[in-house]
Amino acid sequence: MTVIFRTILVRELTLGLRRKADMLMTLFFCVIVASMFPLAVGPETELLRTMGPGIIWVAALLASLLSLERLFGGDYADGTLEQMVISSHPLAMIVFAKVVAHWLLAGLPLVLISPLLALQYGLDGDEGLILVATLLIGTPILSLLGAVGAALTLGLRGGGVLISLLVLPLFVPVLIFGSAAVDDAAAGLSIEGHFSLLGAMLIAALILTPWAIASALRISIE
Amino acid sequence: MTVIFRTILVRELTLGLRRKADMLMTLFFCVIVASMFPLAVGPETELLRTMGPGIIWVAALLASLLSLERLFGGDYADGTLEQMVISSHPLAMIVFAKVVAHWLLAGLPLVLISPLLALQYGLDGDEGLILVATLLIGTPILSLLGAVGAALTLGLRGGGVLISLLVLPLFVPVLIFGSAAVDDAAAGLSIEGHFSLLGAMLIAALILTPWAIASALRISIE
Amino acid sequence: MNINWFKYASPASFYPLAGKMIPWFAIPAGILAFIGLVMGLFVLPPDFKQGESYRIIFIHVPAAWMSMVIYLAMAFWAIVGMVWNSRLSAMMAIALAPTGAMFCFLALWTGALWGKPTWGTYWVWDARLTTQLILLFMYLGYMALHAAIEDPRRAARASGLLAIVGAFNVPIIYFSVQWWNTLHQGASITPNKSEMAASMASVMLIMAVAAWLYAIAVALKRVRCEILDRERHASWVAELVTKTGQVHG
Amino acid sequence: MLQVSGLFCERGDRQLLNGLGFTLEPGKLLHVRGANGAGKTSLLRIVAGLLLPTAGEVCWRGKPVKQQREEYHGELLYLGHLDGVKGDLSSIENLRIDNELLGANADEATLVAALEKIGLRGFEDIFAKQLSQGQHRRVGLCRLLMSQAKLWVLDEPFNALDVKAVKLLASLIEAHLERGGMTLLTTHQDVPLSGARVSEITLGQTGRR
């Protein structure tokens, strides 16, 4: 059970990180996305400070959306997904390893670079810390929910659209609570509520989505 | 020449409309991004008004990134791209039809929804109109430039993120002029300059990029 | 005349030529950089407004210029490579990229260091600064694309095409700053004593020339490695290795 | 022992496998024949548990497979139209993953030996996408050399293979049967397999008209 988890995790990371450049790519991607807003909105520091958390959260969302299609798409096309489905290991565990790898490749780099971005946007130390914390809890939720959508839309028409439209709106609360926590912290309000909500969402997602993803894959592979 | 253009255009539109999930994804992303900032920044109308055009532009730009990978990816995987490359019709024309279809499916919906977003940000009628106009000129440039990146990265591992890394820097001028036009209009300045620059970029892109995309495809298909 | 051109356009005959050319660029580059730095850092008087910190300009501005010029040079070689189908030109384009990225990073780095005393912050989202950052990403994108393709021939062709498309972008982002309200201007720090401006300009010129020579020397060095790597199956490389007894790359 | 009974399968308006049933015993090979579109792949996917039949049941050692999915899959090896080889991984990396997924517990030396046996010596570290079609397929076939599965379900395994590889594969199948393994196979080519152990069924071509 843990062996298969490790094998799949290593496989996914190998695929994602064939070269050192691949890892840096995600980091640069975040920085580029973050640089676009000031170009469009203008350089007023105060404005950028308020927008900062939102921008960083948008970068996170985009990074996970961009890589979602490839999460199962490649394995579906070359038949490796079939082999996973009929392996004697629990599919939910395999799928979980894939999602963890996805988060490590798309979510974690963003969490790591967010202090730098926070600095660039003029957030102060505390705010930056809270931002990092919300991202640390929030980005795994994005990966898990996104994986459900990706599994459902795999090669499927019609039904997939509908259900992914149900899944995607779940992104919204994560985004809202995540960026609101930072804002409220800046305004001196209590942020415990936001954090416990995000935490609850993460736990629920960790428990429920692997099974949902596994069943979605079994359906899609027919 | 025109017949092949029409055939490919119809094919792409048929395919695109069969996969509604992709189209909805783009729109959905754009709307989420645009709706996040008012939540983060709070209801100060004046602030929102200044931010509005920039944010809508960035949202449109990031949204058009999402669909780029699929522009040639599917055709590459099933061999139809090969057949296009060795058809006796000019590849640039075929590619141009594909990009036009991509814009109709991914860019135009964004243009159409932008008045609604403008309203959200409290832009008045004239500014909204100018925003729509800049998007109408700007988004095709994004599609054309994006297609170059998509063609160059065909079959490579980095996928969506690599495309973004190549393409986002190229998007910068469009973004700057597009959002500056709306800002300047709000400030009562002349905007002819911006529009003629955007127009010039569009014309240059229309003339040059199809050839660039075609050569990129020939290189990638080896 | 043409014959000469094509003779040296072949990697086999360019390889030794490049080897002979390198010192002719590297040595003057070192000398000029030394002169420029001594003049800039010790000889010129401090600026009455900015004190000592303005001396960063002697690195900052040449680096910023080079970062733009080198991208255009890359595109130039890519076009030559594509039109005349010459392998050597494509290799030149690739050899230039790391140097360009280095200068670009240097301009950003020195600018950020300079920003702290003058603007009170390392970074602002000003147009000039942001576009310089974008230029850095154009270099990184170019190198990432080149690195992502295994087949060297396809890699050269694909990244060459990217350089050509990107080259259109360089002047646009350079001039786009003028339509933009910008914090970063040269005028505010130019000393108003004219003879000092002249001496400053000459030091800057010296540094710029040094940067040019350095860039060429490094590019030649790198193109030699590239040639060896790419032509490792060719008979002349085998001869070279047996002759000099060294195994390279 | 594999028992299949009363299979029906509806795929896009067509009714396939009208109540098909058969039994496959240890040491035996069943060659499923039929024209293109007859339903061979559908049958094999149902047996492998990748497709749900409309009606009917697949039993393994007397027990329906859906009640013992993980045990059954532990004894099954399925090779479909897609060979399940990852283009961005090298041959040996692909084998390592297959090894884990199959639960075969082969060590590194066995994997290298398998690659050598299948004719990919010297290609261990090449990305699978840089292999020719037949070499790519061979990487997938290495599973046959690694696994201890009892039941092999092979969907046109001879596709894209050259003459030598076809022979090798046939001998692998023979050896598997010898060991008491079972094989369910489809192929349009004539295959050099000794007749005694082989039985055939032909699926009807029920075109839609």
Add this chain to the structure above:
Amino acid sequence: MLQVSGLFCERGDRQLLNGLGFTLEPGKLLHVRGANGAGKTSLLRIVAGLLLPTAGEVCWRGKPVKQQREEYHGELLYLGHLDGVKGDLSSIENLRIDNELLGANADEATLVAALEKIGLRGFEDIFAKQLSQGQHRRVGLCRLLMSQAKLWVLDEPFNALDVKAVKLLASLIEAHLERGGMTLLTTHQDVPLSGARVSEITLGQTGRR
């Protein structure tokens, strides 16, 4: 007339086709043989203009093809490992596009007739991804029935086809040769083609060790 001379091709670190050259005349078929990985597909892709050789030239009617790309491609039909059929389009929609891409100017009735002839009657409006592998491949083969191309370049066209379809395809190729067409073909299977018009070359297996 197709003339190929002095072809070299470097893939990965391997040197394929050491100076290969041949001529293909109207009414003739050239069967390219060789083990998996010998370079057959590479050769065919070079001839089709999809791959640049390291050295060497392909001439069509005496003129290098790179100087007359569009004319040459107007007379060429290439079918590779991938059949170039779009899964999200129905068979008939696929044919309409192929028709346009080939510049074949066939009318709707011809397309329907082609589908019928290839054995896909009743499947016109099914999405290609819902077809069986062989049926999918047949949709791609319909190009042979539509095009007026002089030169057919076929890379393992018999893959995945059932016995009947193999016969049909062989007869199509014969008829094409009869009409003065040329065919460049690779296949690992034995093919029922009359010997007179057929010549063979075998590419060397230069394994890397």
